[in-house]
Amino acid sequence: MAVTSYSGAEQYNFDIVKKFSVMALVWAVVGMFVGVYIASELAWPFLNFDSPYFSFGRFRPVHTSAVIFGFGGSALFATSYYVVQRTCQTRLISDGMASLTFWGWQTVIVLAALSYVMGYSQGREYAEMEWPIDILVEIVWVSYLILFVGTILRRKQPHIYVANWFYLAFILATALLHTFNNLAMPIDLFSIVPKQAGRPIYSYRLSIVHFWALGFMYMWVGAHHLHWTALPDWTSSLAAAFSILLLMPSWGGMINGIMTLSGAWDKLRTDPVMRFMIVALSFYGMSTFEGPMMSLKEVNALSHYTDWTVGHVHSGALGWVAMISFGSLYHMMPKLWDTKIYSRKLVEWHFWLATIGIVLYIVAMWISGITQGLMWRAFDEFGNLQYSFVESVAAMMPFYAMRAIGGMFFLTGAAMMAFNMFMTIRQGKRESAALEAKLAAKMAHA
């Protein structure tokens, strides 16, 4: 593929994509650092340091909001603004609004993180703090919707590109839910995967089915988090049924992605970015299988309240969302700054550190989760409980340590990426400065 030059082109607003890309990486490192820290607190409790500000309970929401809203959210903004402009071949309708979404969103994350540490928990306190943040989220999200739909309205060709359907559904669903929940839609599947593979999407028809089935079913499954609770039984049965059904569109999407890549398998050897994408697709398939399985009441009776859930979330969050976001950013960022990746070697290091890190994390949580579940329900020969609760806590220690180490691997990889992209940007700026100087010199001579 020829490298297309975008720098200086007024056709697209790439400034906003650049900003969000950089912040996605910043939040990835910050959020994952806090994640490793709180994981270490569970393994080595002295790390709480008797301080309210570092204690696990206040620090964990900082981790979740930094990675979900900061990293995931910024990556979503970046890729969606990039994809919508490229596929519609038009500029975002308003630079001002785009800026508003950027500064608004970053403010939300900073305010939220600070308020958690200060002890205002996630919109649960009745304190005023909650309202300004909430309203700001609302303003940003509505601007995002207007910007996105407005840009699609100005598209150059009649069809709306598949990736944009998914972005639209995601924006609408989030607006509906007022929260991110666990919605992780396979958006980049339809833009950046085919792009990086240099192949068109495998089945257009499959994407249509995938889209509507996923959109329809996703909202039904919420109650599968509440099996065996004081909610009426029928709601959780219904949620379990839809969770099973959801396997079909999810795997349909995965198959579509993998079939798109097939025929470009040689790129797996030559293109490190492709590796991120294929691993991401594999984890997408795995965690969308694991999820419905865990939503079965019988499995849930064992898995709920244990580390298995934490492991499941992370196989989706690290394996799928983070890996596909890394892959997308590696694809996009050199193009945005009109240069090549600074170090492909570092990308390979990142890939292996991330993959090994995820495996350590998930395996640790599987073992500890299932062990917890089994210990809690074990009876001795007289029909008494076999273990006290704290015996199950003691049994977790090696796995909490293993999880923290897995997290460190993943964090190290992300930090390498941040460095690599920082150098890439510097290299891009230097190159374009050199080019301009050359041009200026030529003009002066002419």
Add this chain to the structure above:
Amino acid sequence: MNINFKHEWIETNIGLMAVLTMLAISVGGLVEIAPLFFIDKTIEKVEGVRPYTPLEQRGRDIFQREGCYLCHSQMIRPFRDEKLRYGHYSLAAESQYDHPFQWGSKRTGPDLARVGGKYSNEWHVQHMVAPRSMVPESVMPNYPWLLSTPLDLSDMAARMKALRKVGVPYSMTQAEYDANVTQFGETVARQLHIPDAQKNLIEQANFGNYDGDRSGISEMDALVAYLQVLGTMVDFSKYSDDAFVGDR
């Protein structure tokens, strides 16, 4: 009927696509939200559940502020092992005055739905300040600042008014107070009266002396008062084993 539907119509019309997407999403959303309304109707008829006293409510605020729910659930499931370990399974009625619920989703530590009365106040205070001095294998953080931080009483009434807005029957007027007397009895009704909130809080804290220190009211007083009431409101000895099966 010979409507020749083409998906292309949707693919070329962003408005139509947005509307149809909204529809597809909303069906499930509605069904998911419906239970939240429905739950009011499936609340078990059970005696003893009351709103928290001002001191307990402040304790609950601290429970929330410190993120305790991230490691401790308050929702016992109807399994044999959970009954032995924690007690009777949780009823919807027992969290009807909880805003928001503290059901939780993770048990890094044990469930707390019925922790009330299981340990002494002194145990709780010592365990909160230094968990590993009581339970060597514990991974819980130390919370020494709860003992040294005086409880902020200034906004007690405002907090209760906020809860009143979402349906907790704290009383403002004489009529509301009288209604509470009918529903909960006089002793409880007095605790739920917003104009007396601060007085009630101080009285309960001084009388209970939950943190073992009479010199002032600390955040520990409130938290321990809250923990000690958890799961104790319903007297299950009054009900047969299968009394609540029909509500599930």
